[in-house]
Amino acid sequence: MAAMAALRALRAPLLKTRLRGFGTAEFPEEKPQFPGASAEFAERLEFIQPNVISGIPVYRVMDRQGHILRQSEDPQLPKELVLKLYKTMTLLNTMDRILYESQRQGRISFYMTNYGEEGTHVGSAAALDDTDLVFGQYREASSCTGGTRWICSWRSATGTARTRAKGGRCRCTTAAASGTLSPSRRPWPRRSLKVPLPSSRCRRSPLFARDPDHPGALSAVGAAYAIKRADANRAVICYFGEGAASEGDAHAGFNFAATLECPIVFFCRNNGYAISTPTSEQYRGDGIAARGPGYGLLSIRVDGNDVFAVYKVTREARRRAVAENRPVLIEAMTYRIGHHSTSDDSSAYRSVDEVHYWDQQDHPISRLRHFLLRRGWWDEEQEKGWRESSRRMVLESFSAAERLPKPAPQLLFTDVYRELPLHLRRQRGALQQHLRRYGQHYPMELFETGGDPPIAGPEPSPVQP
Numbered sequence: 001m002a003a004m005a006a007l008r009a010l011r012a013p014l015l016k017t018r019l020r021g022f023g024t025a026e027f028p029e030e031k032p033q034f035p036g037a038s039a040e041f042a043e044r045l046e047f048i049q050p051n052v053i054s055g056i057p058v059y060r061v062m063d064r065q066g067h068i069l070r071q072s073e074d075p076q077l078p079k080e081l082v083l084k085l086y087k088t089m090t091l092l093n094t095m096d097r098i099l100y101e102s103q104r105q106g107r108i109s110f111y112m113t114n115y116g117e118e119g120t121h122v123g124s125a126a127a128l129d130d131t132d133l134v135f136g137q138y139r140e141a142s143s144c145t146g147g148t149r150w151i152c153s154w155r156s157a158t159g160t161a162r163t164r165a166k167g168g169r170c171r172c173t174t175a176a177a178s179g180t181l182s183p184s185r186r187p188w189p190r191r192s193l194k195v196p197l198p199s200s201r202c203r204r205s206p207l208f209a210r211d212p213d214h215p216g217a218l219s220a221v222g223a224a225y226a227i228k229r230a231d232a233n234r235a236v237i238c239y240f241g242e243g244a245a246s247e248g249d250a251h252a253g254f255n256f257a258a259t260l261e262c263p264i265v266f267f268c269r270n271n272g273y274a275i276s277t278p279t280s281e282q283y284r285g286d287g288i289a290a291r292g293p294g295y296g297l298l299s300i301r302v303d304g305n306d307v308f309a310v311y312k313v314t315r316e317a318r319r320r321a322v323a324e325n326r327p328v329l330i331e332a333m334t335y336r337i338g339h340h341s342t343s344d345d346s347s348a349y350r351s352v353d354e355v356h357y358w359d360q361q362d363h364p365i366s367r368l369r370h371f372l373l374r375r376g377w378w379d380e381e382q383e384k385g386w387r388e389s390s391r392r393m394v395l396e397s398f399s400a401a402e403r404l405p406k407p408a409p410q411l412l413f414t415d416v417y418r419e420l421p422l423h424l425r426r427q428r429g430a431l432q433q434h435l436r437r438y439g440q441h442y443p444m445e446l447f448e449t450g451g452d453p454p455i456a457g458p459e460p461s462p463v464q465p
Ligand SMILES: Cc1ncc(C[n+]2csc(CCOP(=O)(O)OP(=O)(O)O)c2C)c(N)n1
Pocket: 139, 211, 212, 213, 214, 240, 241, 242, 243, 244, 245, 247, 269, 271, 273, 274, 275, 336, 340
């Protein structure tokens, strides 16, 4: 009994202190000690309103007429670089028109344009270093810009279009009803796949393209973690749309990047639509940037139609990601003027007036053109000349690509698994048998023979029906 009384006497003051100090201003020394929070106690029951973090401002450097708004924010890019940005954006636009038309003519099977998003692609790509790793979604496919090796491709069951432009030159390889490019004979040392695993590699700066939603985030974070461990002074940039940001992998990627302190820039192109789903149905918070602080990411929202702002933001994000080993989230606000892809008809879910507004009033190319004209760095004649020569460049590249043989059919089975699983080995065997038997019914002379080195594992016989 005496022992119990002593214990009670010992505990009483402690309990008293805790109760008295619980959340009151009188006892500020009492802080929550929970391992998962760094905050104060609250004494009023209050839910956090979702609009507490809302209205994150949109950083811009130029207005819609191409005026620099604040001299201190002017990136002061040299004339050559600004012209390169402009030429790349317009080249991309030309390439989109030609490839979109060629899909309509049945010369390639599928294409995705970048209309209206030229500023986000080109501004961000220009801000990267040559050796950075780029994880594109798919709409970055045909983008490129000076300094950044930029290649992206995709393959579908029936075909692919593959483009690359670099240093003002444009290469465009497409092969209807095919998809891959053999490493030995084509400019690209590796092929890439559509879903879900990325595997495209450019000479110095690998780019992984994926479709889309959003298995790339985790691979990108893994790559960034590896870079950090190797102390490689490189960054990873991972592109995705606001639609892809709804996928679980995006969230897991944000969290891993923050907790593992990875040098990665998450670049969200918020173009208003995920196929037919408008942003109003995609999320209820303040876009994608508002999610960043929740994961502990340095975050910013930028006007994606202002190529200078995109460049500046990406450059600084990249610098901080590498210097501080910390992930950064950029949300670039823009508008998808084109249909989602050649399989889509956006007139079914949005008005022509809406599209017209962005095309006429807030276009990244016209904004930069206004700037250039005002500076006296560009004129109508140069514009006409460049339009013609860039068109010729794309057309020449396109027809050169069309003359290339289509990749060997068995390449369908490569580049995902190091060792081909049984069911795919069976399918590969079935394809081989089918072509041996019925090959004369296919235009096999249009295809390359051979393929990759043999894949590990015995070739099982196809499953009998
Ligand atoms: C996991 C998964 N779900 C759905 C799709 C079908 N899909 C292809 S593109 C796309 C929309 C993606 O929109 P967004 O990420 O906003 O990029 P945007 O096309 O606007 O550039 C969808 C739903 C997919 N490819 N993968």
